[in-house]
Amino acid sequence: MKKHHITAIIFLALAGAAAIVSGASFLAMRKPDIIVPGPGVSEVVMLSNWYPQLKGTPGDTEVYILGKGNPGASMLVLGGTHPNEPSGHMAAILLIENAVMTSGTLYVIPRANASGFTHNDPQEGAPQSFTIQTPNGPRVFRYGSRATNPVHQWPDPNVYIHASSGQSLSGSETRNRNRGYPGRENGTLTERVCYGIVQLIKKEKVTITVDLHEASPEYPVINAIVAHPKAMGLASETVLGLEMQNITIGLEPSPVNLRGLSHRELGDFTDTLPVLMETANASQGRLRGRTDEALVLTGKDKWYVKAQKLGRLYVPYDENGHPLEERTGRHLAGITELAFSWTLENPDSALEFTGVPAYAELQEKGLGAFLRPLP
Ligand SMILES: [Zn+2]
Numbered sequence: 001m002k003k004h005h006i007t008a009i010i011f012l013a014l015a016g017a018a019a020i021v022s023g024a025s026f027l028a029m030r031k032p033d034i035i036v037p038g039p040g041v042s043e044v045v046m047l048s049n050w051y052p053q054l055k056g057t058p059g060d061t062e063v064y065i066l067g068k069g070n071p072g073a074s075m076l077v078l079g080g081t082h083p084n085e086p087s088g089h090m091a092a093i094l095l096i097e098n099a100v101m102t103s104g105t106l107y108v109i110p111r112a113n114a115s116g117f118t119h120n121d122p123q124e125g126a127p128q129s130f131t132i133q134t135p136n137g138p139r140v141f142r143y144g145s146r147a148t149n150p151v152h153q154w155p156d157p158n159v160y161i162h163a164s165s166g167q168s169l170s171g172s173e174t175r176n177r178n179r180g181y182p183g184r185e186n187g188t189l190t191e192r193v194c195y196g197i198v199q200l201i202k203k204e205k206v207t208i209t210v211d212l213h214e215a216s217p218e219y220p221v222i223n224a225i226v227a228h229p230k231a232m233g234l235a236s237e238t239v240l241g242l243e244m245q246n247i248t249i250g251l252e253p254s255p256v257n258l259r260g261l262s263h264r265e266l267g268d269f270t271d272t273l274p275v276l277m278e279t280a281n282a283s284q285g286r287l288r289g290r291t292d293e294a295l296v297l298t299g300k301d302k303w304y305v306k307a308q309k310l311g312r313l314y315v316p317y318d319e320n321g322h323p324l325e326e327r328t329g330r331h332l333a334g335i336t337e338l339a340f341s342w343t344l345e346n347p348d349s350a351l352e353f354t355g356v357p358a359y360a361e362l363q364e365k366g367l368g369a370f371l372r373p374l375p
Helices: 003-028 086-098 171-175 189-203 229-244 262-269 293-298 302-309 324-345 359-365
Strands: 041-046 062-066 074-078 100-103 105-109 129-134 137-142 159-161 168-170 208-215 224-227 250-253 273-280 352-354
Touching: 062 086, 074 086, 074 189, 074 324, 086 105, 086 137, 086 208, 086 324, 129 293, 159 171, 168 171, 189 262, 208 262, 208 324, 224 229, 229 250, 229 262, 229 273, 229 324, 262 273, 273 324, 293 324, 324 352, 324 359
Parallel strands: 074 105, 074 208, 208 273, 224 250
Antiparallel strands: 041 062, 062 105, 100 352, 129 137, 159 168, 224 273
C-alpha cells in the first residue's frame, strides 16, 4: 500500500468519526427537553387535539392544562414561539412546574414552535442547549432557532406572502411562527401550527393570550408589552401594576400594517385579548461578542455595555448584564399582573393562581430553585 493511500484511509476514518459524533449531537436536538408537570397540571394534551391534521407532524406540541374545568376566565401562554429566545420558554416551564390555579384555567404551550427547537440558526455560533443547576442536579434546556427547521419545511419561496393580508416579506419569514397567524388549513407547517393555536383559542374561548418573546438589546421594542387595541385597557393596567413594583416596562400598540403577528391576528380573528411581551436577550443580538451558554444565562457582554455608553440601546445595560432570572421574572410578573388586572375588572370571571415565583424571589433564589427534580 502506498503512503498516500494510508493518508487517505486515515483521513476517511477521521471524517467518518467526526460525522458520527456530530451526527449524534445533531440528532439529539430532536429529543424534546423533559418538563416535569407540577401539582397544578390537570392534563397534558397535544395541539393536534384541536387540529387533528397536526398529529404525527413535527409541528405537534404539548399543551399543559392547569385548573381544567374551573369556573372563571382562561389564559393561554405561548413560550418558545422563537426558540432562540429562552426567557419565554423558561417562563412557560416555570408556570407548568409551579402554578396552581385557584380560579380559571391556564393553557401553557412551552414549545410553540416545536420544530424550531430541533436545530440552530446557521452561522450564529449559538449553543445547542444551556444548563441550569438545581438543588436536585442539573436541568438542560434546548436553545433552538428562530424559525421552523428547513428539514420540516422546505424550500422557502423568494417572497413570503402572508395568506390573509397579501403582505409580502422576505422568503425566510415563511418559517417564522410569528408571521404566520391566523394560519391556514393545508398551508405550510408553520401556518398549520398557527391554525392549530387559533382553533384552541376559539374552541376553549381563551380570554387572554400571552406570547412570550425576547429581542436584541438594540431592537427598539424591548422590555415592553405589545397589545392589540382590544387588549390595550388590560395591558395599560398591567403596565401600571408592574411600574408600582419598580419593573419598568413600555406599552406599544400592535401596528396595524404589520401582519401575521400574534398580537395583531389573534385579536382580529378570535375573541381573545392578545399581548406579546419582550425582554432583552444579548445572545440573539447583532452586537454581541463571544456567544456561549454563559451569555444565554447571564447576558453579560462587554460590547453591549459599550453600545449602551454610545447611546445605541433601548434598555439599560451595564456589567451586570440581563440574567435569565431577570428576563424570566419579568415575563412571570407580567403574566401575574395581567391575571390580577383582569380579575380586578372582572371579579365574576376571575383568573387567579398561586405558586408562581415573584420577581424578587426569582432574582434571589435563581431559576433552579423552582425547577422540579427529574423523574
Ligand atoms: Zn421573538
